[in-house]
Amino acid sequence: MSTTDDLLTPAGRQEGPVRVALPRTWWQRHGSTTTVWSLRLALLVLLLGFWQLAADRWIDITFISKPSDIAERLGEWAADGTLWLHTWITVQEIVYGFALGAVTGALAGFVLASLSLVYRVLDPFVMALYSIPKVALAPLFIVWFGIEMHMKVLLAAATVFFLVFLNTAAGVRDVDRGLVDAVRLMGGNRWHIARKVVLPASMTGVLTGLKVAIPYALIGAVIGELVASNRGLGYLINDAAAQFDTAGVFATLVVLSVIAAVLNVVVGLLGKRVNRWKPIDE
Amino acid sequence: MTALLHTSGLTKRFAKDDVATVALRDFTLSIEEGSFVAVLGRSGCGKSTLLNLLAGLTEPSEGEVRYKDRPLSGPDTEIGYLTQSDTLMPWRGVQRNVEMPLEIRGVPSAERRRVAAGLIERVGLAGFEHHYPRELSGGMRRRASLARMLAADPATLLMDEPFGALDAQLRRELQEELLRLWAEGGQTVVFVTHDIEEALLLGDRVVVLGPIGTILLDRAVELPRPRSADALRVDPAFVALHTELAAALREGAR
Numbered sequence: 219m220s221t222t223d224d225l226l227t228p229a230g231r232q233e234g235p236v237r238v239a240l241p242r243t244w245w246q247r248h249g250s251t252t253t254v255w256s257l258r259l260a261l262l263v264l265l266l267g268f269w270q271l272a273a274d275r276w277i278d279i280t281f282i283s284k285p286s287d288i289a290e291r292l293g294e295w296a297a298d299g300t301l302w303l304h305t306w307i308t309v310q311e312i313v314y315g316f317a318l319g320a321v322t323g324a325l326a327g328f329v330l331a332s333l334s335l336v337y338r339v340l341d342p343f344v345m346a347l348y349s350i351p352k353v354a355l356a357p358l359f360i361v362w363f364g365i366e367m368h369m370k371v372l373l374a375a376a377t378v379f380f381l382v383f384l385n386t387a388a389g390v391r392d393v394d395r396g397l398v399d400a401v402r403l404m405g406g407n408r409w410h411i412a413r414k415v416v417l418p419a420s421m422t423g424v425l426t427g428l429k430v431a432i433p434y435a436l437i438g439a440v441i442g443e444l445v446a447s448n449r450g451l452g453y454l455i456n457d458a459a460a461q462f463d464t465a466g467v468f469a470t471l472v473v474l475s476v477i478a479a480v481l482n483v484v485v486g487l488l489g490k491r492v493n494r495w496k497p498i499d500e
Numbered sequence: 501m502t503a504l505l506h507t508s509g510l511t512k513r514f515a516k517d518d519v520a521t522v523a524l525r526d527f528t529l530s531i532e533e534g535s536f537v538a539v540l541g542r543s544g545c546g547k548s549t550l551l552n553l554l555a556g557l558t559e560p561s562e563g564e565v566r567y568k569d570r571p572l573s574g575p576d577t578e579i580g581y582l583t584q585s586d587t588l589m590p591w592r593g594v595q596r597n598v599e600m601p602l603e604i605r606g607v608p609s610a611e612r613r614r615v616a617a618g619l620i621e622r623v624g625l626a627g628f629e630h631h632y633p634r635e636l637s638g639g640m641r642r643r644a645s646l647a648r649m650l651a652a653d654p655a656t657l658l659m660d661e662p663f664g665a666l667d668a669q670l671r672r673e674l675q676e677e678l679l680r681l682w683a684e685g686g687q688t689v690v691f692v693t694h695d696i697e698e699a700l701l702l703g704d705r706v707v708v709l710g711p712i713g714t715i716l717l718d719r720a721v722e723l724p725r726p727r728s729a730d731a732l733r734v735d736p737a738f739v740a741l742h743t744e745l746a747a748a749l750r751e752g753a754r
């Protein structure tokens with residue numbers, strides 16, 4: 219029995235597959251991730267270098283600014299506190315708006331899609347509301363909610379809501395009948411079906427909704443600030459652009475990208491946790 | 501012996517726009533308590549439709565199913581049903597799938613784990629407790645489904661081609677396992693299969709279905725138990741039955 223050392227399963231039945239420990243080197247574990255990240259970094263450096271070069275030689279920096287100016291501007295703003303003040307405001311608007319839209323969207327999607335008749339009746343109305351460009355709502359929201367922070371939160375939430383709602387509802391309506399019947403056969407009631415089948419089955423839809431909604435949360439918050447505000451990154455863009463300060467505009471855009479990237483990572487981690495059962499593509 | 505499951509004038513139509521597909525027409529059958537009924541029939545003759553009705557999953561268009569002398573109005577936890585297609589929850593590992601009927605019944609988790617471990621061992625999936633269904637082969641999924649059905653300890657077993665996807669050796673083992681279970685527990689079994697030999701090896705009674713569920717042949721199998729596949733093949737009584745069933749199936753095709 220010399221082979222039992224590397225067998226993880228007791229050798230009960232010989233016809234089944236056998237599981238063995240797979241010793242992997244550091245490079246086998248992390249090699250492809252390392253390669254991808256190094257290449258990403260290289261690409262970024264290349265792009266920035268090219269931008270810098272182009273700004274120095276060929277194109278007027280009033281239009282495209284240049285990386286060194288942008289970095290300098292970020293440094294100044296970080297030092298005098300401008301950056302933190304405005305970023306904090308916008309981050310709050312985005313996070314509250316995203317959370318509000320996501321929670322209400324997922325709940326509404328889950329409940330309404332479970333009530334087949336209600337969903338069929340409401341479907342065209344929902345689509346009509348969804349199709350309204352949310353930017354067009356900004357003036358109306360100012361009238362309703364004023365120009366304080368909740369106007370921006372609600373504007374961000376409005377778009378996030380529909381995206382999460384529609385994806386959740388699609389997930390709920392796509393649930394395999396066979397799985398529902400399996401729970402019925404086990405003596406499960408509607409509550410069991412909702413919790414043990416519909417909820418896990420619709421998680422994929424919820425996550426897709428969250429993922430596609432991230433940029434819209436940013437759009438909602440920033441548009442709100444552009445339209446009416448004296449604080450936040452949207453205001454900062456407006457202010458900088460009014461003074462032809464392209465470096466300032468780009469600096470703000472950099473901050474917005476960082477916020478979006480962080481949100482993406484958070485949702486990505488959530489997705490990994492929830493979709494563990496999905497086959498990993500090799 | 502009393503009739504445990506009884507159907508009378510059972511008809512099932514599937515409506516689609518203005519046309520209806522008749523899957524089963526005026527089907528009447530009585531199944532005695534504790535018997536092992538093998539149902540044979542060609543593809544599309546309404547076997548799965550019949551089992552869905554017997555399990556209470558679908559409503560008959562006409563007629564009724566009676567279980568223990570009461571009309572069956574929905575699924576009953578006493579009736580275990582192994583459906584033709586896999587219905588394991590893809591987001592649960594083997595063990596959590598097998599535990600599921602007990603979970604719904606409110607059995608405490610230590611007890612659930614104990615029962616599940618025993619059944620997983622029995623169907624030969626030990627070591628794969630935490631694998632998701634997509635990480636298993638078709639036959640392994642089938643065995644996990646079998647374990648899940650048995651976890652509820654049903655008194656009546658409806659099985660729709662349970663061993664179709666398995667290799668001959670494994671099928672033999674699971675057939676023996678099923679017979680052992682039946683001999684010990686005295687369950688009532690309705691077993692759908694395409695395989696005449698399997699029907700004769702397992703059943704007390706073989707029902708051959710023709711199109712839309714017409715009963716072409718309904719015959720007791722009086723071969724002595726325990727039956728061994730190798731010994732049966734040369735048994736004249738078996739050969740005669742085999743020929744008779746094959747002829748009935750052929751006739752159904754016309």
Ligand SMILES: Nc1ncnc2c1ncn2[C@@H]1O[C@H](COP(=O)(O)OP(=O)(O)OP(=O)(O)O)[C@@H](O)[C@H]1O
Pocket residue numbers: 514521522523541542543544545546547548549550584
């Ligand atoms: N949900 C459904 N909607 C419409 N028609 C159906 C449905 N289910 C079954 N049928 C029809 O009913 C007939 C019988 O189907 P059934 O699944 O009972 O066959 P079967 O005997 O189990 O066949 P197989 O051996 O291939 O599994 C088929 O003609 C099929 O087209």
Ligand SMILES: [Mg+2]
Pocket residue numbers: 547548549584660
């Ligand atoms: Mg079938």
